[in-house]
Structure formats: structure tokens, C-alpha cells
């Protein structure tokens with residue numbers, strides 16, 4: 001029998017598309033979506049949906065028992081830029097939610113967890129290019145600190161209690177169904193709205209702020225493939241890489257479709273966050289351990305985003 005799945009944070013950017021894809025693969029009755037707020041109508045209409053506060057342990061247990069959940073994808077988190085404005089809330093949300101789910105697995109109520117980490121676990125003295133899986137990690141953002149602590153807690157629960165928790169260090173994720181909220185890489189989604197609606201975008205990062213990025217479909221494939229592996233080689237948070245580009249480069253690619261598009265730069269505090277992160281990621285280990293491979297390069301990503309948003313915006 002298919003293990004029933006709960007997605008927490010199903011109204012968020014990744015949670016939305018993850019829910020839809022998991023329902024396509026495993027059937028709507030096997031995939032329960034949940035979030036603290038209502039979400040995308042496709043998610044709400046295509047299968048079970050529960051309003052759930054991930055910091056409330058009792059409520060989570062009720063939902064898990066009601067639907068006989070065996071796997072949890074914990075996609076709720078406060079992202080980098082907004083976490084700098086609310087450090088304590090970010091720490092509480094990002095850590096309490098993780099402990100609540102890890103404890104369910106420790107108590108053998110569920111048997112597998114997906115928990116996303118981020119390129120934000122790296123810091124100013126980590127290597128900037130081809131940042132290895134294991135290297136100096138000294139995050140300087142609240143978000144990065146919470147993700148690195150989370151990685152260590154996942155490893156602890158795995159070693160000590162045999163908890164099967166799987167994790168990926170996501171780069172910036174680009175998609176059009178649901179917007180990201182409060183991240184440093186959000187510019188790479190906003191820029192498409194600017195291009196289509198105003199033929200203009202003012203970027204909050206500098207023109208040469210290179211960051212690792214990935215199209216949503218690749219992120220979803222990586223996530224589901226890692227969760228589908230019978231057994232994984234290493235219970236670690238895997239580096240996964242797809243493409244790296246700067247605001248100037250993505251703007252140039254957009255101009256190929258919308259020649260009158262103009263980009264301006266007005267860097268704010270998010271530039272400091274971007275500068276503390278890697279520019280590109282070495283993901284050899286994921287490619288070796290579970291055959292990770294990305295599909296979308298920058299030209300295809302830009303084309304897909306412009307087509308997708310063309311219909312959404314109108």
C-alpha cells in the first residue's frame with residue numbers, strides 16, 4: 001500500500017507544485033496538503049486540504065492520525081530576507097516545526113521525512129565557486145543559521161534514533177504558479193512580472209550578483225527522486241546545482257523575447273545576504289548517490305516563465 005503523504009506548507013512556492021506532482025504520481029487520496037492559510041485553488045480543489053499550524057504539535061498529530069500519514073514533506077519556513085527582520089520568529093518557526101516532525105518519526109508514527117535546507121548554510125568564508133558538499137560553513141543570516149542547525153539536528157536524529165530524514169540544499173527556485181515570499185533570490189521571479197507588466201524592473205541586487213538557481217520542475221524532481229530511493233547512501237543534506245546567473249544575465253535573456261525590457265539596479269540589504277552565499281555549487285555527491293541531473297538551462301527557463309506568466313497575468 002502506498003504510504004500516505006502530508007505536505008506542510010502546501011500553499012507556499014514549492015509546496016504548491018510538490019503537492020500537485022505528488023498527487024499526479026500517487027493519487028489524490030494519498031496526498032494531504034496543509035498550510036496555515038488557504039492556497040492555490042488547484043491544490044485546494046484537487047485533494048484533501050487541512051489548515052494546520054506547524055508549531056502546534058497536537059494539531060499535527062491529529063492530522064497525521066486522521067489521515068494515517070506515513071511520510072511528511074515539511075516545506076513551511078521563513079526565508080532569508082524576512083527572517084532578518086523577525087529573527088526570533090524565524091528561529092522559532094524554522095526550528096520548532098522541524099522538532100515536531102522529527103519527534104513523530106522518532107516515535108515511529110511516521111517513517112520518512114523530507115526537510116529542505118538551503119545554500120544559505122554557507123557563509124562569507126565558504127568557497128564561492130563550486131562550493132563543496134562539505135566545507136567551511138559559517139552562515140551569517142538567521143535563516144542560514146536555522147538551516148545549518150536543522151541539518152545537524154536531522155543528522156543527530158538519524159544517528160541516535162534511526163530517523164529517515166532526507167534533505168536537499170535548495171538554491172533559488174524559479175516558478176510562476178505561486179510566488180516565493182521573503183527570500184533573497186526572489187528577484188529572479190519578480191523580474192518576469194516587471195518585464196511582462198511594465199517592460200521594466202528595478203532589481204534589489206547588483207547586476208553581477210551571481211547566485212545558484214533552479215527551475216521548479218528540477219527542484220520537484222530532485223525532491224521526489226530523493227524520497228523515492230529505497231535507501232540513501234548518506235543521510236546528509238545534499239548540494240544540488242542546476243544553473244548560476246546574475247541579474248544582468250537573466251535580463252539579457254529576457255530581452256531576447258522582450259527587446260524593450262530595461263533593468264535598473266537599486267541594491268538593498270539583500271545584496272549583503274547574496275554576497276555571503278555561494279555563486280555556484282558542486283553537487284557531485286547527489287549526482288553519484290541518486291543520479292541527480294537537472295534539465296532546465298537559462299534559455300529554457302526564461303522561455304517557460306514568460307509563457308507561463310503570460311497566461312497567469314492576463
Ligand code: SER
Nearest residue numbers: 079080118183184185
Ligand atoms: N531562496 C531562499 C532565499 O532566498 C534561499 O534558500 O531565502
